Amino acid sequence: MAEAFEVLTLQGGYNTTVVVLGTAMLGLAAGVVGVFALLRKRSLMADALSHAALPGVAGAFLAASALDMTGRTLPVLLIGATVTGVLGVLSIQWLVRATRLREDAAIGIVLSVFFGAGIVLLSYIQKNAPEGAAGLSHFIYGQTAAMSAADAKLMAVLATLSVVAAGLLLKEFTLVCFNDTFAAVDGWPVSLIDLLMMALVVVVTVAGLQAVGLIMVVAMLIIPPVAARFWTDRAAVLIALSGAIGALSGYLGASASAVLPDAPAGSVIVLTAGTIFAISSLAAPKRGVIASTYRHLNLRLRIAGDHVLEKAFAHKAQDGGQLGAPELAAVARHQGWPAWFAVVIRWSLRGRGLARANKGGGVEVLASGLARGATVRRNHRLWEQYLVSYADIAPSHVDWSVDQVEHVLSEPLITELESLLRARGIAVPGAAVDGASA
């Protein structure tokens, strides 16, 4: 516990601190940049890009060795990675433009063919210049725990660059992400802005590759933006959140792997990001699964309850809001509900104070419930009338769609419907207080 605290407060020794800060910085950079990839629907482009960088790394190593340079000088390898990575991205765009192949196929083709070429070159290096091969395979699997101070500084520079670029060009980036056609019509240099966004992705990917490996770069570019997307619908907030989630994943993940024996830092960081994604997807207030399931169930219950109330209102004259078990069963049969659902509805109607249980195993609908039933009936007829007179639907065909809509008509819409019908001189269904008129 004490050790975990030390690591988290950056007192866990020089090397650990470097790794924790470096991965947090990479997480920040990738999180910010990844948003643009996500919004441009290019999340897997980053995957292809990082795979396509491999032959460049191996090729640059071979070229450098042939020229008698020390093959493992990092800048040379990074240049090689950038060259083939960009070549891969351009090939994808060209394949999509020039052939009938779709983007997913193009990405898969580039990814597998370039990576295949990289593996061929790597196996050649392994057999003919084995001393270099170990360093190169870090580009695939990464070596997060051995991140050097120079790497960490590079990550800090990248993070600053991404944040500054996103801050300065927020308007332009958002515009191109959401409506590039409009941006072009409005006179913005769309291809240049697009290129700039892609360039940021390339720089972060290539620099991240050698520090943390292929899969982790891809994960850090994809997961934080998707997780952040659950929480907000605003681009600026999305970028900030995604950067924060990326940084947090790097910080927590690297710290955790420093404390846990045997846990490879890269994996722990990805899993941390994955956990944040899982939490976001479940718990986010608007788009989260829990919230939307709750809303969905609520609506379903309300609609089902409306059907019961409407029925009670229709029978008010005979039995004053009393619905026995057979009547309830009839509604359930008509709507196709299973038996247990009818029980849930009774319970929900009681909970909402619209009805109470009666002796016959049914419900006694109270005044408030009958009023709701009246409204539903009136909405039904209003909408039906509208469909017949304005949407030119045959009277025998309206009922089905009306059943869906009657529950969700809002006040302003009802007022509008009434005035539309009056404008054509069509009788607006009355406020229908007496059930006999139904």
Next chain:
Amino acid sequence: MGLSIDLDLFPLIAALLAAISCGLLGNFLVLRRLSLMGDAISHSVLPGLVIAFVLTASRSPLAMFTGALAAGVSTVLLVELVKRLGRVEPGAAMGVVFSVLFALGVLLLEVSDTSGVDLDAECVLHGQLETLVWYGAPQTWGELWQQGSLSAVPQQVWTLLLMLVLAAGFVGAMFKELRIAAFDPALSTTLGFSATGLHLALMVFVAGATVASFEAVGSILVIAMLICPAATARLLTDRLASQLIVSVLVAIASCVLGYIAASAVPAWFGLDSVNAAGSMAVMAGAVLTLAVFASPRHGVIARRWRLHAMGRSIARDDLLASLYRAAEAMTELPPRAHDSVRGSLVREGLIDDATDSLTAAGKAEAQRVIRRHRLWESYLADQVGLAPDHVHETAERLEHLRLAPTGEPPTDPHGKPIPPEPPA
């Protein structure tokens, strides 16, 4: 050629079997825009393998296969789940799922004590084709037939053969249903073949093929063979049945060429062989590139050529028509540069070079163009209801179609006579 039975026979057979199964199944992935599912599955089988190993404490093929298959199927389900419940875009959903599962696999691998066995991420990605050596194999192909025994065939080859039979059986038996589901999922569902069910069945087979293949040939070849042959075939044909056949042929060609390039070619230069799976992926890419350029219908070259030919034919029509109009109005055309279109018309004897006017044959040809133009003009004015001063631009395009509206109006909306169809 330098291929030998002991070193090369089984690796090549294994790669071919894997490539054909993947190539067949890949057709439906490419059509349903799910090409990257293979990529996702092949990354996320790792945790399944590790868990199966930890649970059974053995590397028995059955345990490995079950674990990996379970992981593959859960990948598919998880991607669907993330896509539907989270309303996440498909590419991003795949990215999230496979990277997290792969990370989980790596973590499990490190934490559990699997270091003793040969199970690592590298083997999953690169494959170990080269290890399928047949010790004590017959030295010549002739001896192979005499003393080759089935017991020498490695278990991976049997697995792959079984997978191929299953995959081919699935595609063969469900061809009609798969075809409808690939092109029109909604129609398939209304006809009673649940598109979702077929999709899941297809995914189970993709997962199975991935798992059966990766041990021998590596996931990179699996991904390449799921996508490249099908994409190549899609560029070469417009019928699904022929696309399946072409994709299998492409898969076979890529394997054989790739194997030769990896083992035989370096040997000519006195070098060690390189990774065969990678080389096959590269060859698949090379075949695809060839198809992108040289496909007779959808290739870049063919399309350029068709565009060029159409441009020339339009330029011919326009030049002939302008000469016809000049003769009709009895004016001189302004002098214009002698380009290659005019040159070819002169050579064909449609234009008289000296007087810069139409010959008899040229006049007939031009008359056809003018006739089409004016027929279209009157059609647009009379039938479509365009104003007479708006019809020329549209007719100027339509005249190049080799068809014209019926009817014999004497003049066009501008009052110019519509010439009769000249005798052929």
